[in-house]
Amino acid sequence: MTASLQPGATVGIVGGGQLGRMIALAAAAYGLKVHVFAPDADSPAFEVAGRRTVAAYDDAAALAAFAESVDVVTYEFENIPRPTAEILAARRPLHPSAAALATTQDRLTEKSFVAGLGIPTAPFRAVDDAAGLARALADLGQPAVLKTRRFGYDGKGQRMLRAGEAVDPAAVMAEFGGQPCILEGFVPFESEVSVVAARTASGGFSAFDPCANEHRDHILARTVVPAPALGPEAAAEALRIARAIADALDYVGVLAVEMFVVRAADGTAGLVVNEIAPRVHNSGHWTIEGALTSQFAQHVRAICGWPLGDPGRVGGAAVEMLNLVGAEADDWPSYLAEPGAHLHLYGKGAARPGRKMGHVTRLRP
Numbered sequence: 504m505t506a507s508l509q510p511g512a513t514v515g516i517v518g519g520g521q522l523g524r525m526i527a528l529a530a531a532a533y534g535l536k537v538h539v540f541a542p543d544a545d546s547p548a549f550e551v552a553g554r555r556t557v558a559a560y561d562d563a564a565a566l567a568a569f570a571e572s573v574d575v576v577t578y579e580f581e582n583i584p585r586p587t588a589e590i591l592a593a594r595r596p597l598h599p600s601a602a603a604l605a606t607t608q609d610r611l612t613e614k615s616f617v618a619g620l621g622i623p624t625a626p627f628r629a630v631d632d633a634a635g636l637a638r639a640l641a642d643l644g645q646p647a648v649l650k651t652r653r654f655g656y657d658g659k660g661q662r663m664l665r666a667g668e669a670v671d672p673a674a675v676m677a678e679f680g681g682q683p684c685i686l687e688g689f690v691p692f693e694s695e696v697s698v699v700a701a702r703t704a705s706g707g708f709s710a711f712d713p714c715a716n717e718h719r720d721h722i723l724a725r726t727v728v729p730a731p732a733l734g735p736e737a738a739a740e741a742l743r744i745a746r747a748i749a750d751a752l753d754y755v756g757v758l759a760v761e762m763f764v765v766r767a768a769d770g771t772a773g774l775v776v777n778e779i780a781p782r783v784h785n786s787g788h789w790t791i792e793g794a795l796t797s798q799f800a801q802h803v804r805a806i807c808g809w810p811l812g813d814p815g816r817v818g819g820a821a822v823e824m825l826n827l828v829g830a831e832a833d834d835w836p837s838y839l840a841e842p843g844a845h846l847h848l849y850g851k852g853a854a855r856p857g858r859k860m861g862h863v864t865r866l867r868p
């Protein structure tokens with residue numbers, strides 16, 4: 504259990520992307536110091552951190568020195584190797600914990616854990632080889648979605664197996680490089696929502712209103728709050744699900760639970776959990792201006808052992824967040840000129856296609 508930190512303490516952040524950058528900015532607002540650890544000298548988070556370590560995630564000596572220089576360690580991406588998490592956790596409180604990381608970074612472990620809580624997920628089977636894929640397809644039918652168990656994000660490491668498509672299991676497994684996979688039955692969802700929530704070591708819990716997420720080319724394009732597809736009952740159920748997951752993980756920090764909204768024959772909205780992100784999340788960026796406490800401030804509070812802030816929406820406003828992906832960021836002057844639009848740019852050099860360069864938040868009172 505973490506003792507409560509004082510302003511002036513140092514937060515260590517593993518990972519140097521825009522999420523780390525925004526955690527660092529929130530920490531600075533509370534008078535905390537920040538030390539970022541990332542392998543790439545060009546990392547956006549380095550620009551806003553007082554201390555930086557440029558080293559590989561498997562550099563044990565650099566990880567140990569980093570951990571010893573800070574008071575608490577957190578991370579901004581979930582693909583942290585287990586040994587890395589263990590080196591850090593042996594020296595300083597690591598939030599979220601290595602155990603929460605292990606559960607959520609493997610899609611099979613994650614789905615089994617969620618289903619074990621009695622929370623609906625897509626039907627799924629473990630797939631280790633071609634014979635396993637053939638068996639799983641026989642069980643679940645098509646359409647189905649084959650995903651690598653680990654290291655998938657933004658639609659990478661997954662493939663749809665469409666209804667009626669002739670599937671050669673050996674060829675498909677070869678495409679996946681023989682990596683351990685999971686096959687999921689296709690969920691005929693109406694829309695996608697997420698709950699961004701925070702939990703403290705003493706069991707304090709606070710969730711932002713569920714938001715609706717639209718993707719383009721598997722990358723989040725737009726988030727709106729409140730989620731149009733959810734009535735008050737489904738929204739409350741989404742928060743109950745997030746809390747059950749956070750409690751069962753004994754989670755400390757911010758997490759995001761992504762869910763599919765399915766429409767039952769009687770018109771009621773049902774929720775199916777797709778995945779858990781053990782970190783601050785792109786679908787929570789709207790909270791910077793749209794909520795009384797941002798997801799980044801909430802995360803910092805949780806990992807410092809401080810009470811959580813008010814997650815309510817500012818003035819009850821409807822909020823829209825647009826990601827600026829690749830060349831979309833070239834439109835920054837028009838967003839800057841737009842009354843009420845809040846522009847965020849992440850300070851990344853090249854606007855490569857598919858790269859998240861910034862975002863814009865609009866509040867509609």
Ligand code: AMP
Binds near residue numbers: 695
């Ligand atoms: P994921 O990498 O699990 O977040 O999946 C990326 C996207 O693929 C999701 O946002 C969905 O749009 C789609 N998808 C993933 N799994 C399923 C599923 N079991 N059924 C239907 N669509 C899915």
